[in-house]
Amino acid sequence: MHSDPHISQPKPMIPVEAQERILQSSEAIFMRMGIRSVSMDDISTQLGMSKKTLYNYFEDKDQLVTTVVSRHFKQKCLELEACSNQAHNAVHEFFLILDRIIIDFTSMNPIVIHDMQKFHPLAYEAFTRYKQEFVLACVRQNIERGKKEGHYRTDLDIDIISKYRLESIMIPFNMSVFPPEHYTLVSTAKLISENFIYGLVTPEGRALVEQYINERRK
Template sequence: MDNKIIERATEMYLTLGFKSVTMDDIASRMGISKKTIYQHFENKNDLVEAVTMHLFETISCGIDEIITLNQNPIEELFSIKDFVMQNLKNESTSPIYQLQKYYPQIHKTLMSRQFDKMGDCVIDNLKKGIEQGLFREDIHMELIARFYFAGMTSIKDAELFNPIQFSTKEVQETYLEYHLRGIATEKGIAVLEQLLKNNNQ
C-alpha cells in the first residue's frame, strides 16, 4: 500500500503542487479513507518526503541506465533531459516552487542529493566529451558542473521563467543548447546542430 499511495501522491503533487493537494484529496482519489494513509505515513510532511525521495531514486536509476547506452555525450544529455521531463510529467515550475516554499528542509535535502548525483554525471559527461573531441580541453570541469547545476536549478524559478510565457520544454531545451554551445568544439557544434535539426523535423 505504501507504494500505491506514493505513486498516486506523486502524480497529484506533480500535476497540482505539493501545497495544493491535501491528504483528503489523495484518499478520495484512491477510494480509501484518510485514516488508511495515516497508517502508512504519520503526516503530510512524511508523505511529501517519501514522494520526493522516490522521484529522486526513480530518476537517478533511469539516468544510470541512459549512461550505459554509451551515446555520445551530447546525445546523452538530451536523452537525460527527455527522460527527466517525462518522469516529471513536463511539470511546470509550480510543484518545485511549492516544495521550496512550504517544505524547505525536504527541498534542501533534495537539492543536496541532486547536486551530488548531477555533479558526478556532468563531470563524467564532460570527460567523455573532451576524450571524443566534442568539448574543449581547456574547460574547468568542476566549475562547469556547478554552473550547469545552478542553471538547472534556477530555470525552475517561476518568477524568472513564467510558465505562461515560456513552456518548460522550451526553457529546458534552450538552456541545454546554451550549455553545450559554451563548451563545444567545432566538431561538437556540428553534432549539436544535427541533433537539433533532427529534433525539429
Template sequence: MVVKDRILETALRMFRVYGVKGVTMFDIARDCGISKKTVYEHYVDKQALIDEGMQLLLRNHTAFLQECNALADNAIDELVRASQYIVGLARTLNPVMLFEIQKYHPDIWNNIEKFKGDCILTGIKENLKRGMTEGLYRQNLQTDIVARMRQLQLEAAFDPIQYPADQFDKQQVMEQVTAHFILGIATLKGHKLANQYLQIKEED
C-alpha cells in the same frame, strides 16, 4: 500494485499537480478509492508521504541518468537525452510544489539540495569528462566551473520569473539553452555531431 505503493503513487501525482499544501490525506484517500483510515495505516501523516514521495522522485531521476549514461552513444547524446527527460519531468511538475517544500518542509528541501550536488552536479562533471575523452568537448574546460554554469542554466530555464509560462515554452527554452551550452564547449568534431542531433530534432 499493493495498497501502500498505490497511495504513494497517487499522493506524488497529486503533489506534482496541485502542490503539497493544498492536498489533504482525505483527497489522497478519495482518489485512491480507499478510506482515510487505510491511508493512515500505511503513512503516519502527510509529512511522511511527502518525504517518501520526494525520495521516490529522486531515485527515479538517478536511475534514469544512470541508464542514460549507459545507453548514450556519446557525451552529446547523453546530454541531449538528459535534457529531454528534464523537460518531460517539468511538464508534469507544478513549480508550486517545490516552492512549498522549500518553505514548509526544510528537511526535505535539504535532501533535494544535496541531490543537486551529489547527483546532478556530479553527473554534469562526468559528462564533461566523457566528452573531453571522446574529443567532442574542448580539452581546456575547467569542469568545476563549467558544470556549475550548466547547473545554473538548468535551474534558470525552469524559473517562472526568468521564463514565465505564459510567454515561453519550456521545451523551446531547454533546447535553446542546451544547444548554446553544447556549441560553447564543443570541438569542431563535437559541433558536427551536435548539428546532426539538432537537425534530427528539427525533423521530428
C-alpha cells in the same frame, strides 16, 4: 454463506503494494498541482481510500511528501545511469538526459520546487542532496568524457562549468523571471540546454549537436 474454496478469491492488497500505489498517485498529483495546494483529503479521494487508511501508511503529509521525493530521485538516479550507459558519446548522453528532463518537465508544475523549499524542508534537503551529489557528479563525468572524446573543448574548467550547468537546470523554475503564464518549463529548459551545449563543443562536437537537435525536430 461460505465462499467456494475452488473459486479463486481476489488477492488482498499487501501493505507494500498499497504504499506504492499511494506514492505513485501522490507524485502524479503533486507534479500536476504543486504540493501546498494538495491535502491528504485530496489524495485519499483520488485513491478511493479512506483518510484513516492513508494515515496508517503515512503519519502526516510531510512524511508522505518526503517519501515521494526520495523515491522520485532514486528513480531519476537509475534513469541518468541508463542514459550514460546507452550513450554513444558525451553529446549523445547530454541529449538523452535532456530527453528525460523534458519528459519530467512536461507534466510538472513549476511551483513544486518552491513548495518543497518553503513547506517541506526534509524533502527539499533530499532534493538538494540529489542535485549536489548525484547530478553534479553526472555532469562532471559527462564533461570529462566529452573532452577525452574530442567533442568538448579542452580548455573547459570542469568544476565551474559543471556547477553552472547544475544551476542552469533550475533557471526555468524561477517564476519571477519566467512566469508560467508566459513560459513553459519545457521550452525554457530546451533553449537553455541547447545554448549551454553549444558553448562546450568543438567543431566535431558541434556536428553531433546539430545532428541530435535535427533528429528531435523530425
